[in-house]
Amino acid sequence: MPFLRRPTLLLLGLLALSACATRPPASEPEALAEYEQANDPLEPFNRTMYTVHNGLDTVLLRPAAEFYRFFLPQPVRTGVRNALGNLRSPVILINDVLQGETRRSATTLARFLMNSTFGIGGVFDVAKEVGLPGHSEDFGQTLAVWGLDEGPFLFVPLLGPSNPRDLAGFGVDVAADPVGWAIREGDSTAEALGWTRYGLTVVDTREGLIEALDSINETSLDPYATLRSAYRQRRRNDVRNGRPTGEAPAATLGTGLDVTEPAGPAR
Numbered sequence: 001m002p003f004l005r006r007p008t009l010l011l012l013g014l015l016a017l018s019a020c021a022t023r024p025p026a027s028e029p030e031a032l033a034e035y036e037q038a039n040d041p042l043e044p045f046n047r048t049m050y051t052v053h054n055g056l057d058t059v060l061l062r063p064a065a066e067f068y069r070f071f072l073p074q075p076v077r078t079g080v081r082n083a084l085g086n087l088r089s090p091v092i093l094i095n096d097v098l099q100g101e102t103r104r105s106a107t108t109l110a111r112f113l114m115n116s117t118f119g120i121g122g123v124f125d126v127a128k129e130v131g132l133p134g135h136s137e138d139f140g141q142t143l144a145v146w147g148l149d150e151g152p153f154l155f156v157p158l159l160g161p162s163n164p165r166d167l168a169g170f171g172v173d174v175a176a177d178p179v180g181w182a183i184r185e186g187d188s189t190a191e192a193l194g195w196t197r198y199g200l201t202v203v204d205t206r207e208g209l210i211e212a213l214d215s216i217n218e219t220s221l222d223p224y225a226t227l228r229s230a231y232r233q234r235r236r237n238d239v240r241n242g243r244p245t246g247e248a249p250a251a252t253l254g255t256g257l258d259v260t261e262p263a264g265p266a267r
C-alpha cells in the first residue's frame with residue numbers, strides 16, 4: 001500500500017545501518033588496520049547469515065553429502081565430479097577468452113572435446129592423462145581481471161562466502177551456461193536433467209568439503225573469520241590463475257585488458 005511504503009523503506013534503512021560494523025577511529029590504528037583488512041563492514045549481518053547457513057547445512061546439505069558418500073563408492077563419485085566439471089567447460093572457455101588467456105582457452109577447448117568423446121561425456125579425465133590438466137574460471141574472476149574491485153565481503157546462505165563482484169559473476173555464469181538454456185528452452189526431460197545436474201553439483205561440492213569444514217569448526221576459535229580469510233585468499237589466487245603475486249599477466253588479444261585444479265565444479 002502506498003501509505004506503508006515510506007515507513008517500510010525507513011525500517012529497511014535502519015536495519016541496514018544496524019547490520020554495519022562500526023569503523024574504528026583513526027586514533028586506533030591497529031583496530032582500523034584489522035577492520036580494513038577484513039573488508040567486512042556488514043559483519044553483524046553476515047554473521048547472522050552464516051548462522052542461517054549453518055542451520056541449513058546441518059539439516060540439509062551435510063546429511064545429503066554424507067548419504068551421497070555412503071551410497072556411492074569413490075570411483076563413481078570421481079566420475080560424477082569429472083562429468084560435472086566437463087559440463088562447466090563452456091563457461092570456463094567463455095571466461096578464458098574474455099580474459100585474453102589464449103593458451104588456457106585452447107586447453108579448455110581441447111579438454112572438452114577430448115573428455116566429451118574419449119572420456120565418455122567427461123566421466124574419465126583422459127585429457128589430464130595426456131598432459132592437459134584442468135582449471136577453473138568464472139565471470140567474477142573476469143571482472144577482477146578487468147579491474148573491478150571485489151567490494152565488501154558477503155556471506156550468502158547456501159552459496160557461502162562471496163562479495164558483490166563474485167555474486168554478480170555467479171549470476172552471469174548461470175545465465176551463460178548452456179545447461180541453463182536447456183532448462184529454460186527444452187522439454188521436460190531436458191529440464192529434469194538440468195535440475196539433476198544442479199542438485200548433483202551442490203551435493204558433490206559439499207561432499208568434497210566435509211573434512212575441511214569439520215576441521216575448521218573443530219579447531220578454529222572463530223570459524224566465520226577463518227572462512228572469510230580463506231575465501232578471500234583463495235579468490236586472490238584464482239584471479240592471478242595461480243601466478244605469484246606481482247608476476248606479469250599473460251599476453252592478451254590486444255583488448256587492453258589485464259590479463260583448484262578443479263576435480264569438479266568451482267567451490
